[in-house]
Structure formats: structure tokens, C-alpha cells
Amino acid sequence: MRKEQTTDEDRPLRVGSLFSGYGGLDLAVEHVFNAETVWFSEINEPVARVFSHHWPDAPNLGDITSINWHDVPPVDILCGGFPCQDVSTVGKRAGLAPGTRSGLWAQMATAIEILQPQFVVIENVRGLLSTKAIRSTPEGATPDARNPDDATGTDVTAALRGLEPDPWGLGDESARPLVAAGAVMRS
Structure with a gap:
């Protein structure tokens, strides 16, 4: 055989x-x-x-x-x-952040x-869609320089629009906060 x-x-x-x-x-x-x-x-x-x-x-x-x-x-x-x-809505909402x-x-x-x-x-959890995300501060950078650029590239931003109905949550402009879901999807 x-x-x-x-x-x-x-x-x-x-x-x-x-x-x-x-x-x-x-x-x-x-x-x-x-x-x-x-x-x-x-x-x-x-x-x-x-x-x-x-x-x-x-x-x-x-x-x-x-x-x-x-x-x-x-x-x-x-x-x-x-x-x-x-990131849970029942927690302290410390966010997706270093530490x-x-x-x-x-x-x-x-x-x-x-x-x-x-x-x-x-x-x-669902709180990922609304809890803030903070990028780690690169070595030598100040906290003000933490989120200087768009949080997502244009391709990713377009894909995320269907997932996150609140455009402020995507963090795709430096004045807009990055939410945890946007940080995860961007990675």
C-alpha cells in the first residue's frame, strides 16, 4: 500500500x-x-x-x-x-494607551x-468604538507631538467609514481624537 x-x-x-x-x-x-x-x-x-x-x-x-x-x-x-x-463602557475608560x-x-x-x-x-467590547486611543510618545518627542499626523491613510480611512459612523472617531485629522477602534484597524 x-x-x-x-x-x-x-x-x-x-x-x-x-x-x-x-x-x-x-x-x-x-x-x-x-x-x-x-x-x-x-x-x-x-x-x-x-x-x-x-x-x-x-x-x-x-x-x-x-x-x-x-x-x-x-x-x-x-x-x-x-x-x-x-475601553469598556462600564470601566473607567482610560482608553487604549501605553500603560x-x-x-x-x-x-x-x-x-x-x-x-x-x-x-x-x-x-x-463595543466601547472600542467610542473610547479614545493615545499613541505612545516616540523617544525624544513631546506629548504635544503625539498625534501630529492623520491617524489613518486614505485607503484605511475609506474602509473605516463603514465601521465607524462618527467621522470624529476616526482621528483622520490631527484635531480629531483617535478612538480605539481606529487605532486597532489602522495597525
Whole structure:
């Protein structure tokens, strides 16, 4: 009997999971994409144990702030729900900013940039559409220079118009505030 060769087209898409929790988003992504989760990142140990129970072969990469993305196996799909406490309408609305829990979005953006997955699936709360976002101050810049340019390029701005009905929320002019959804979509 001849052994069949497996090609890349035959294998399921590979999923990397960030801010994994117990794996609810991962279950949905696997189902929709006919994929398999190959690694995850979760710092809450009891929750990570639940995830590991359902995906025993997927290693936990641990704290997202200490991962070297150049050393991480590539994935076809990157999914995650970064912390929502600072963008939630029931929270203090600190925003998507450096130093906030929701500011961990920047770590996910770095993972996306380096890993270059085919698909990115992000889950978060509705407050992302109305909470402010603050760009980090580049080294040597003053806080006044934090948002000097348009928040989005023209192609992205046109695409976001359908998602964010309030043009002030896009931050596409320096006098307009950048909202968290605009910052996430721009990345």
C-alpha cells in the first residue's frame, strides 16, 4: 500500500492564540476556518490549565510582553481578545494607551507585524468604538507631538467609514481624537 503525501494544502490552517482565556474564541476560529490551534499565550494559570486541557499539544508561550515573536512558529491565523477593562463602557475608560491593560493591544499589533498571518481575528467590547486611543510618545518627542499626523491613510480611512459612523472617531485629522477602534484597524 502506498503512503499518501501530505501537502500544505491538505493540512488545517494553524492558529496562534493571544489573551487566550479558556479558548472560546479559539473554538469558533477552529470551527469557521477548519483550523487547529498550535500555540497560545495566557498568563492566568488556572485559565491556562483549562486551555491546555482542551489543547494538550499547544504550548503556552506565557506573558505576551516577554515573547520574542521572531522565535515563534508561524501561523495562518492569529486570534485574540486583548484586555477590555480600559475601553469598556462600564470601566473607567482610560482608553487604549501605553500603560493601560487595554494598551496591551500594542503587543498584539507587534505579533501581527512580525508573524504576518493570513487572517487576524480580534474580539473586544463595543466601547472600542467610542473610547479614545493615545499613541505612545516616540523617544525624544513631546506629548504635544503625539498625534501630529492623520491617524489613518486614505485607503484605511475609506474602509473605516463603514465601521465607524462618527467621522470624529476616526482621528483622520490631527484635531480629531483617535478612538480605539481606529487605532486597532489602522495597525
